[in-house]
Amino acid sequence: MARNVEFDEQLAVSKAMDVFWRKGYNGTTMRDLTEAMGINSSSLYNTIGDKHELFIRSIKHYTETRMKEALKQLEPIKSPIKAIEKFIQSSVYVITNEPNSCMAIKTTFEVATTDEQVQKIIKADNEFTYNLLNGLVEKAMQKGEITVSQDAAMLTDYIINHFSGWHEFFIIHKDKTRIKNMATFLIKQINQ
């Protein structure tokens, strides 16, 4: 009966994501987006929808990609405490090597305060990280690898909580060493 959509929707969303990631929601114009995506606005409105819908898809894409990566990276590690350390260290690596900082945190502070739909997605992402890390913390406590605290929930919050500060710090100071020193101290605290 008819033609098919010509552009690869996943690829297009990924390109839109790059722009939103760099410029934020309000700092991005529809022309920025269509230019980066290589499509016309009529195609965009016919397939994905308006700017807001495209943004929703973009953060979803961001968080989903990140979740998959985290799972893949931690899966092969047997020791829970080693996995926790790996998780912290690779967070430091990403934070200190990503020029555009973290799209989820940027979004939290820019629009999650007022946009419920966005907030839900961000919350789900945070809960995924929480559950992933909490599983490891609980196991590490059972094995006696962690003794600083017996409150796994709190320690999970405590560990995750460092990341946005490091992102903020890196934007302001662009100093990897001081972040690495904090991470080393954190790991030492947990290992004690």
Added chain:
Amino acid sequence: MARNVEFDEQLAVSKAMDVFWRKGYNGTTMRDLTEAMGINSSSLYNTIGDKHELFIRSIKHYTETRMKEALKQLEPIKSPIKAIEKFIQSSVYVITNEPNSCMAIKTTFEVATTDEQVQKIIKADNEFTYNLLNGLVEKAMQKGEITVSQDAAMLTDYIINHFSGWHEFFIIHKDKTRIKNMATFLIKQINQ
């Protein structure tokens, strides 16, 4: 020779700051601002300048006010370790009772990545906090009130670093208890 400016510039900037604080730089329009400030755009351009200049004044106002408050609050406290604890606790109080989160952090993630002028102001604010807390940490170490680490610089970074995570956490979860638990743990770690 002539008339004086009719509006109170400090008050006007303070009202503009409220809008920027809530809506961010890109989310705020000139009409939002002139409406909140109760002045005409011609008056605004004749006195303060354009939107960007008004934003600069707004964050400056924000950070300066905050610095004064911090000094006032910590001055009467004699014991360095008690002052550090007070600093952490009152941060928790502000974080969990401020519906608009922190303007400095929001600004860092929204525009400090690309706006050098803004970044300078934010950096100066962070360095002020750093110096304030670092003085206390050094004294507490000399007195033997802190023993977890002898690296005052690193521990200062480490303590300050918690705050943006708590802000992020409060936006997403609106849960005071879990933040208070993290703060209690942090204080316990320092006191050890």
Added chain:
DNA sequence: CAAATTCTGAAACAAATGTTTTAGATATTT
């Protein structure tokens, strides 16, 4: 009080914004 100066308000400005329209190109089905 008169003159001089500068501030204010409303309107106007061009440019940019998010979105829609429309005519024609393109692919699928029969």
Added chain:
DNA sequence: AAATATCTAAAACATTTGTTTCAGAATTTG
């Protein structure tokens, strides 16, 4: 290959954006 359906591109759309203009009101000084 013809008919049909739906996609695409360019342009147009109404609003909204940040900023400026200008006539008149207001205040200070002589």
